[in-house]
Amino acid sequence: GAVVSQHPSRVICKSGTSVKIECRSLDFQATTMFWYRQFPKKSLMLMATSNEGSKATYEQGVEKDKFLINHASLTLSTLTVTSAHPEDSSFYICSARGGEREPFFGPGTRLTVL
Amino acid sequence: GQNIDQPTEMTATEGAIVQINCTYQTSGFNGLFWYQQHAGEAPTFLSYNVLDGLEEKGRFSSFLSRSKGYSYLLLKELQMKDSASYLCAVMDSNYQLIWGAGTKLIIKP
Numbered sequence: 001g002a003v004v005s006q007h008p009s010r011v012i013c014k015s016g017t018s019v020k021i022e023c024r025s026l027d028f029q030a031t032t033m034f035w036y037r038q039f040p041k042k043s044l045m046l047m048a049t050s051n052e053g054s055k056a057t058y059e060q061g062v063e064k065d066k067f068l069i070n071h072a073s074l075t076l077s078t079l080t081v082t083s084a085h086p087e088d089s090s091f092y093i094c095s096a097r098g099g100e101r102e103p104f105f106g107p108g109t110r111l112t113v114l
Numbered sequence: 115g116q117n118i119d120q121p122t123e124m125t126a127t128e129g130a131i132v133q134i135n136c137t138y139q140t141s142g143f144n145g146l147f148w149y150q151q152h153a154g155e156a157p158t159f160l161s162y163n164v165l166d167g168l169e170e171k172g173r174f175s176s177f178l179s180r181s182k183g184y185s186y187l188l189l190k191e192l193q194m195k196d197s198a199s200y201l202c203a204v205m206d207s208n209y210q211l212i213w214g215a216g217t218k219l220i221i222k223p
Contacts, residue, residue: 034211043201043215044157046211046213049210102147102162104159106156107155107156110154
């Protein structure tokens, strides 16, 4: 299957700082990328959907000013958690889809905010 | 509204067979996916069904009935490493994935 990478895989930061997570499709062009959050022992929660070159569509209850998404190219999307707080600590996972194929998931980024 | 239902948790014995069911109600249908997710890891793709019937892939098989809004994932010859959550997801008419909450499968020796 296609390969999607995420960087960093793990990050620990102080409360109030901003953290940027990158999601890259390595061997295909991702017209759509999805950002998920998953709390321990809970199901995936879709945060936003982004299409290359256009603004992301956020799910209800997700603050767009806090979770900035940029899908600048067909192989890269970034999620920036601004002014992170301990309650933002979670497992953030991206998935990427090219055309009408199934989405492929990145390995995830574990964020811990102290 | 759109809805995906699957059992929260199932327990099975090593070497046995287990069937995980998924029922759905969505606006349109462009295929159903099964993913496996081990604790602390991202989901990995298992299967995709868009036509009715059974798709077999090694120890794993997936079945779809579009008229009944129903799918199942069948795991044979269970191994301890199959202990994971299994996620059912349906792609709707807008090609958006609608996710079930996942079924946690516990394998006992």
